[in-house]
Amino acid sequence: MSEEIKNLEPKALWEHFYSLTQIPRPSKKEGKAVEFVKKFGEDLGLETIQDEVGNVIIRKPATKGMEDRKGVVMQGHLDMVPQANSDSSHNFETDPIEAFVDGDWVTAKGTTLGADNGMGVAAAMAVLSSNDLEHGPVEALFTVDEEAGMTGANALKPGILKGDILLNMDSEDEGELYVGCAGGEDANVTFSYKEDKLPIDYKAFKISVKGLKGGHSGLDIPLQRGNANKILFRLINKAQNEFGLRLADVQGGSLRNAIPREAFATIAVPENGEGKFKEFVAELEKTIKNELSDTDPGVTITLDAAEAPMFVIDETTQRNLTDAVMAVPNGVIRMSDAMPGLVETSTNLAVVKTSENNTIIAQCLMRSSVDSSKEELAERISATFRLAGAKVELAGAYPGWKPNMDSEILKVMQDTYNNTYGKIPEIKAIHAGLECGILGSAYPNWDMISFGPTIRYPHSPDEKVNIETVQKFWTWILETLKAIPKK
Structure with a gap:
């Protein structure tokens, strides 16, 4: 099925993309992809370096007559977000991606x-x-673990790369140039609980919140999509008060940087209240569907009979957890004053799940283009969970990337796009954690830009890339490489 993509144009790019789909490369487990690109560079006879964390650098000399141009670093990350639908048996550590052409998209x-x-x-x-492109000195920088911690970018040492210009190819709207990005930080939360025996005359159910679109927790956060964790605990909060609901297990969300599409819980309610409880769930589903009718109309809340658990979470922890999840901020916190339409600060309640040793873990990813706002939001989220008796660890902080409107490569890429397509590309900043902010701190001399083809629904099983824009992206790269300024 997926080999058909090798026949798309530009063929060279699509053939390499197909090869990547055949190599398992989830974040933090992208070792096979590291070995693949390292061998790729060595087989070409190019200088190839692998650093201590797995970043790979491949150098290609300038073509004849282009030796006097500034050096260009072409950068992308090797890992991918491993998200699958609940009915999929795909194993991201062993199975290739089954890519296929669907109309104008892959x-x-x-x-x-x-x-x-x-x-x-x-x-x-x-x-x-x-063998037939015009370019000055080129270095390809393939980083690891971008999606789950920016590990590769953070570990890159100064002085290894020789280039002057960074072309980050990790943006997702063709015809746009990105000159700034948000920084981010993780909040890792842990609740400890005791086990209570399930009261007698209680009946168990599995609650499933499904059908949400999810998506990238930065790019898609202003779309006001539903958060499965918030919806699930909205149900639990009301039902524990009205029906005496007890919580045994919860599995909400899976990745810190994805809006949670699904959440599940094993719960129990008194048998004598079963009928009214079912009516309550059905009515809440209608309410949520109505609230999300424009942004997430596919949401469903289902209730299925389950085997009675031996134990449930102690009532105090259950209420503390529920109160915290209800209270913690989620979504857009502030829009940018400097760039209308751009989110400045946001947070995503990505994960809530029971874990080993009688613990419940929660994860939030805070993003902001203003570091002080990110820090304040982290403190607010930490305080909310601490008041509920949880332990909070803040980790993985990375800086944003401040726009430079006097950038030389910005002017070059505006001109090449205008000369090729007859219009000036839009200049934007992105509410996502591009590696540019981190890489720029190690290489402050770099003139940086980010661009890419049109990708929709990244970080979700609905992810797709527009075929026509891949050709335009490739042509733009070639024209830019030919127009790189002299040293």
Whole structure:
């Protein structure tokens, strides 16, 4: 099925992208992809370096007559977000992605596609393997673990790379140039609970919140989609007061940087209240559907009979957890004053789930283009969970990228796009954690820009990349490489 994508144009880029779909590369387990690109560079006879964390750097000399141009670093990340539909048996550590053409798009069967950032990686590989392109000195930088911690970018040492210009190919709207991005930080929360025996005359059910679109917790956060964790605990909060609901297990969300699409809980209610409880769930589903009718109309809340658990979470912890999840902020916190329409600060309640050793873990990812706002939001979220008796660890902080409107590469790429397509590309900042902020701190001399083809629904099983924009993205790369200024 997926081999059909190798026949798309530009063929060189799509062939390399197909190769990447065949290599399992979930975040933090992308070792096979590291070995793949390392061998790729070595087989081409190019200088190839792998650093201590797995970043790979491949150098290609300038073509004849272009030796006097500034050096360009083409950068993409090797890992991908491993999200699958609940009915998928896909194993991201062993199975290839089943990519296929769907009209004007390439998508995948029930999983994330990995166009984020396989498109950027494939473009760099296509330049490295070419024999007929014009370019100055080129370095390809393939980083690891971008999606789950920016590990590769954080560990990159100064002085290894020689280039002057960074082309980050990890943006998701063709015809746009990104000159700034948000920083981020994780809040990792832990509740400890005791086990209570399930009261007699209680009946168990499995609650399933499904059908939400989810998506990227930065790019898609202003779309006001439903958060499965918030919806589930809205139900639990009301039902514990009205029906004496007891919570045994919860599994909400899976990734810190994805809006949770699904959440599940094993609960129990008194048998004599079963009928009214079912009516309550059905009525709440109607309410949620009505609230999300424009942004997430596919949401469902279902109730299925379940085997009675031996134990439930102690009532005090259950209420503290529920209060905290209800109270903690989620979604857009503030819009940017400097760039209308851009989210400045946001947070995503990504994960709530029971874990080992009688613990419940929760994860939030805070984003902001203003570091002080990010810090204040982190303190607010921490305080909310601490008041509920949880332990909170803040980790993984990374800086934003401040726009430079006097950038030389910005002017070059505006001109090349205008000359090729007859219009000036839009200049934007992005509410997502591009690696540019981190990489720029190690290489402050770099002139940086970010761009890419059009990708929709990244970080979700609906992820897809527009075929026509991949060709335009590739042409823009080639024209830019030819127009790189002299040293």
